[in-house]
Amino acid sequence: MLTIKQITEEPERVLRGLEKKNFKNAKEALDQVIDANERRKEAQKQLDNNLAEVNALSKTIGQMMKEGKKDEATSIREQVSSMKEGNKALENAMNSALQEMNELLYNIPNIPHESVPEGVGADDNKVERTGGKNPQLAEGALPHWELAKKYDLIDFELGVKIAGAGFPVYKGKGARLQRSLINFFLDEARDAGYLEIEPPYVVNAASGYGTGQLPDKEGQMYHATADDLYLIPTAEVPVTNIYRDVIVDEKDLPIKNCAYSACFRREAGSYGKDVRGLNRLHQFNKVEIVRIDKPEHSYTSLNEMIEYVEGLVTKLGLPYRILRLCGGDMGFTSALTFDFEVYSAAQERWLEVSSVSNFESYQANRLMCRYRNDDKKTELCHTLNGSALALPRIVAALLENNQTPEGIKIPEVLVPYCGFDIID
Missing domain, CATH: 1.10.287 (Helix Hairpins)
Incomplete structure (x- = not known):
């Protein structure tokens, strides 16, 4: 706050x-x-x-x-x-x-960084840069939900039977592709100096308030009322709360953590064609990167995180663009956010796959996350996080963009993780 x-x-x-x-x-x-x-x-x-x-x-x-x-x-x-x-x-x-x-x-949001554009919604976001090349698919190319059915990769109807809409069941090579992406993202994060954390998938109310999900997004979180615990919407919440009521030494900054988790979001009011298939789910997998830093270095950290995520989508061979979000489209707690979108060739639309944000001292003030400087004085840290990456729309774009008459080709960097180079 x-x-x-x-x-x-x-x-x-x-x-x-x-x-x-x-x-x-x-x-x-x-x-x-x-x-x-x-x-x-x-x-x-x-x-x-x-x-x-x-x-x-x-x-x-x-x-x-x-x-x-x-x-x-x-x-x-x-x-x-x-x-x-x-x-x-x-x-x-x-x-x-x-x-x-x-x-x-x-109940008052964070104030935006001076570089945040004016605007009220997604149409006012600024494209910072683009990368990759949009694939030219053959006539009759299928969207990912049709490909998932054709190759028996994901069963959306079975998920409805077991839990409800927005809870797909991954099968066979679809499940292995999920696992390969998780392991690839975690290995890349480790190589970039991030310490892996395996957090709980539920948090208490204090943790929700610490990172700003409460009270702002209370209606979007699954709440286990008997125990007053919340299913996490992202690993950001438990990982950042590791540093709640903690004073770290300046020499230990920046702290770099990563974590894989399942994520749970009610997504109340989300309907229509734009949420079909993997485009918007109630449960999905994601690898998150989190940094705790001192104020004068936090925007250097933000740039490093953006370059890191950009490297991931580049290695996957996906066309992408990076957006600087306008004031009206930013999250409640963020001071500056960059969204990554990949191009879905079969749907002919951009799909958000990552948000990388600097919260400055907003979360740290809630968390009482501080560092002790050389003068032995304590100051509020800055907190940052980013998706690196969220799987559903990455999977959607990989399936759609890599479809050929022979089958769906697997990106070269994933073949060692998958154990196969094509889905046929």
Whole structure:
């Protein structure tokens, strides 16, 4: 969440940023935060003064008792007792104002980096660069859901029987292709210096608040109410929460982690032709990269992550483009996001396969993720993450773009993992 220091010391910058993200009633929300903080500070000031006076009076009581001034001591003791009752009320007022301020802050998004374009939606995103060459498919080329049926790779109807729409069943070479991609992505991440983590697939509410999924995306998360646990929408959540309430040494930054996980998203309200097949699922596999860094180096880390993801799609031979997201299309917690899209030749459309984001100190402030600098002072870290990569649309593009009359060719880098070079 935003820090109170940002809001009070840079009010115009914060307000402009929230307006760029199209956050409604931004001025009113910031005024409410400032008001709650002022009430908290005033209660804190009165409480500190009273505590100091109570301490002074308590010392006086002991001295009077030694001097035999029992009546005076009793009177002061009664005064101290009354003040302590008042202090309880002040403490309650301070905590109530603090809770109100934090609840307000939880519902205010991060402000965007100055390089974020103006805009309200996907049509306003800026294409940074493109790579690869769109394949020319033969007439009658099939979309991936038809290819999956033809070669018995994915059974969407069986998934509906077992769980419901959006939960496909991968079979035979379809399952092996999934596994090969996971292992390929993890090996590439390891070679790039990322420490592999195998996280839980469920998190508690504190973890959801730490990375910003709660309360913003509560309706999009599967909630196991009996245990108050949430199925993870991405490995970002458990991996980043490793560093909740942690102070790391500056020399250990940047921290680089990667993790494979299944991901679960309710995707409420997602219907239509654009969600057919693997285009939008409730459960899917993904390898995530996460970095914890110091502020002055975090945008260098972001660029390194973008280049890393670009290397993955290039090795897979997929045509791609990189988008700088506009303010209205960015995530709630992000300061700057770049989306990767690969071209689906049979569908003749671009498919998002990765988002790489810098959250600056927004998540770290929620997490209390800090680092200790050379002066032994603690500062908030910056957190970053990216999909490297999400499998469903990668699989869709691989199947569609590599189809030939003889079968579906497997990219050369995956053959050692798959154990076959063609699906026929």
